[in-house]
Amino acid sequence: MLSKETLTKLFPDWEDGLYDAILNVAELKEAKAGTTLLKMGQNIKSAMLVVEGTIKLYQEDETGGEYFMYHLNPGEACAVTLVCNYHHEQSQVLAKAVTDIQYLAIPIEFMEKWLNEFKSWHYFVIKTYRSRYEELLKTIHEIAFKNMDERLEFYILKFVKQFGAIVNLTHQDIANDLNTSREVISRLLKKMEHNGWIIMNRNSFDWIKK
């Protein structure tokens, strides 16, 4: 059950009335690791705030390709779902649960209302957009200017920052996230192994650079 204590810990900057509003209208939902929470083109019915676990945000191609952009952690929100002026607004991103997660679903009817009502909500929305905008800039920087070896390194570093130095991903997982093929990732990881940046195991490797 969702408590006010949990909320104050997750969202320390909010005003009191906002916690009450959330408790009234938000639904606490759960999802298993691997679940797709939001598909591209899907109508957005509710805002999504992360309570527990980690979500990965992707850009998705019509032909099935995916490109990983950033992680969402507890206390963070999916930016695209926060401002839906018009109903039937469609998602431009793909969101997947990486771990088992808990999240708050708030019907989008309240978004416009809360922007008027709660100053701290307003700030939260702006803060969210600003930080995600910056993540997208970084993503563009990597794809536009870097080769796959550097992009792979950035990718691994993002993972390590999130989950620690034991990277339990298969080569295929990584290839999917970077919209390339397993062979390419395998060869580049071999190089990193030769350079002494990683120690490879089956289903995982350890990041030991520096």
Next chain:
Amino acid sequence: MLSKETLTKLFPDWEDGLYDAILNVAELKEAKAGTTLLKMGQNIKSAMLVVEGTIKLYQEDETGGEYFMYHLNPGEACAVTLVCNYHHEQSQVLAKAVTDIQYLAIPIEFMEKWLNEFKSWHYFVIKTYRSRYEELLKTIHEIAFKNMDERLEFYILKFVKQFGAIVNLTHQDIANDLNTSREVISRLLKKMEHNGWIIMNRNSFDWIKK
């Protein structure tokens, strides 16, 4: 000179007090076509609202590369300059005037203040971030999934939407904006010419597809 009439036309959704605040503290500046308005890494001293002309926003590489992301038109603002919680915040984007422009420079001290004071300013900031976030998503989609021929077509279409079907850009201009080389653009344009999508001239071409 900046008049209230001009402001109400450019920013019709604002509240009255906000126009006055702008008139008090904003400086109306001018810049010639081609001027660099904001460099990556540069400290942001003022928010930038476009009054007249068009600005192009880029992601910039340390080694001199550039990647064009989107246009800014009159009535729009540069998102990164709108929310600078801390002074000495550095720009993550490169902004260049495409045409001669006029813009409003508002010292960033007022940003935090206005968020509190003016509801319409708050909305403006959110609207700005939301729309630019979406532009970045489109950019990622193109770089991550499309080959140069399709990216070139998207690029031309953005230009045509802005300025009309006569594209007065050199091959080198386009190559710079897409972080590729002139030869690549020349060859792809030749293909488009063969396909009957464009008519080429020196220093320009006409987009006649469909």
Next chain:
DNA sequence: TTAATTGGGTGATATATATCACACTACAAT
């Protein structure tokens, strides 16, 4: 008018990545 500069065309070659083919190994299922 001549020279210089800029924009553009195009072959040859290099490189990064994608794709195909297949082999090998660890582990799980039976």
Next chain:
DNA sequence: ATTGTAGTGTGATATATATCACCCAATTAA
């Protein structure tokens, strides 16, 4: 113990793009 499957390694080849070299044509400067 046998079989199947998922994860990985690696050569061969294809393709997209980058880079180099050089040419020519149009425009501008002298």
